Amino acid sequence: MAVTKEKNEINYHSAEECPITATIDVIGGKWKPPIIWLLLKGPLRFGELHKIIPGMALKVLSRQLKELEADGIIIRKAYPEVPPRVEYRLSEKGETLREVIFLLSDWSRKHIINA
Amino acid sequence: MAVTKEKNEINYHSAEECPITATIDVIGGKWKPPIIWLLLKGPLRFGELHKIIPGMALKVLSRQLKELEADGIIIRKAYPEVPPRVEYRLSEKGETLREVIFLLSDWSRKHIINA
DNA sequence: CAGTATCCAGTTGGATACTG
DNA sequence: CAGTATCCAACTGGATACTG
Numbered sequence: 001m002a003v004t005k006e007k008n009e010i011n012y013h014s015a016e017e018c019p020i021t022a023t024i025d026v027i028g029g030k031w032k033p034p035i036i037w038l039l040l041k042g043p044l045r046f047g048e049l050h051k052i053i054p055g056m057a058l059k060v061l062s063r064q065l066k067e068l069e070a071d072g073i074i075i076r077k078a079y080p081e082v083p084p085r086v087e088y089r090l091s092e093k094g095e096t097l098r099e100v101i102f103l104l105s106d107w108s109r110k111h112i113i114n115a
Numbered sequence: 116m117a118v119t120k121e122k123n124e125i126n127y128h129s130a131e132e133c134p135i136t137a138t139i140d141v142i143g144g145k146w147k148p149p150i151i152w153l154l155l156k157g158p159l160r161f162g163e164l165h166k167i168i169p170g171m172a173l174k175v176l177s178r179q180l181k182e183l184e185a186d187g188i189i190i191r192k193a194y195p196e197v198p199p200r201v202e203y204r205l206s207e208k209g210e211t212l213r214e215v216i217f218l219l220s221d222w223s224r225k226h227i228i229n230a
Numbered sequence: 231c232a233g234t235a236t237c238c239a240g241t242t243g244g245a246t247a248c249t250g
Numbered sequence: 251c252a253g254t255a256t257c258c259a260a261c262t263g264g265a266t267a268c269t270g
Contacts, residue, residue: 019223020148020216026227028143030263033135046232057264062233083231084270093226100222101135107215108134111208112141145243161252172244177253198251199250 026071027097029064031056033104036090039074040098043089073097141186142212144179146171148219151205154189155213158204188212 027033034053038044044052050061065088068074073094079085090097142148149168153159159167165176180203183189188209194200205212 018149018152019220019227020142020152021145022227023219023223024139024143024148027135028139030136033139034133037133037135050232055264057266058233059235059265060263063263078232081231084233086232096222096226100218103215103218104135104138105133107211108138111211112134112137165252172246173253174245174255175243178242193252196251199253201252 023100026068026073027100029067031060031064032068033101035061035064035068036073036094036097036101037105039088039090039094040101043087046086046088049088068094138215141183141188142215144182146175146179147183148216150176150179150183151188151209151212151216152220154203154205154209155216158202161201161203164203183209 027036031053035049038049038052046061046065049065050056050058053061065074065076069076072091074088075091075094077087077089079087142151146168150164153164153167161176161180164180165171165173168176180189180191184191187206189203190206190209192202192204194202
C-alpha cells in the first residue's frame, strides 16, 4: 500500500492505493459482514456459522473464513478431537472492526429506506 | 448498489441484523470510494474524474456514477451547452457518508500494514 | 464435524472504437 | 465534452458429491 502523507488528503490515483478500498476489501466479501457480525457476539464453530447463514454454500464459507484468517481478522482454533471441532473467533485486530461495522450498520439503518 | 437483479435479495438469517452489506453495496464498487472521496472535496466534471483516476475505463466510470446517482449519493447536473458540461456533486445523503468514509480510511491506515 | 473437489453461472471490470 | 457499444477476461459465488 502506498504511503499516505497527510490524513484525509487526496493523494492516490488508483483504486489499488485507496485506503477505503483496502478496508472494504477486508470486510467486503459477500458473506463477511454477517460472519464478522456474528463473531462480534462470540466464537462460533464452522457448522454453527453454516446453520445460522443457510444460504451460504460450504465452499464459500470456507473461503471467506480463510480470507478473514489471512487478513488477521479471525483466529481458527482446531481441537484435536473426534469428531473434529473447530472454533472461529475474532482476533484483537478483528475486534477493532467493531466500530467500523457498527457505523456501517448505523448508516444503513438511517439512509437505506427499503428492506 | 443500484441493483437490477433480484439475486441480490439474499436471505440472511436476519436481514435487519446485517445491514452492513447494504452500506458496502452502496460504496463498495471498485472505483466508488475514490469517486466519493474526491467529490467530498467538491463537485467535479466527468472528464475531471476520468483524468484524476487514470486507471479507470470510461465505461466503468460511467456506470459507477449512474449507480451512485441511482442510490441517491450523487447528483448529476448537465448544463445545456455545446460542448456539453456535466457536473457531479454529492447529495445531502452523500455528504452523510463523510464519517463512514473517514472511518474506513482511518481503519486502513491503522491496521493494514503491508506495503 | 469440518471441510474439499468439481464444475458451472452470473457479475464486474477492462480496452477500444464510436457518437450526439 | 460526455458519454455508448461491443466484445472479452477475471473473479466471485453456487450446488452437489465426496473425504479425513
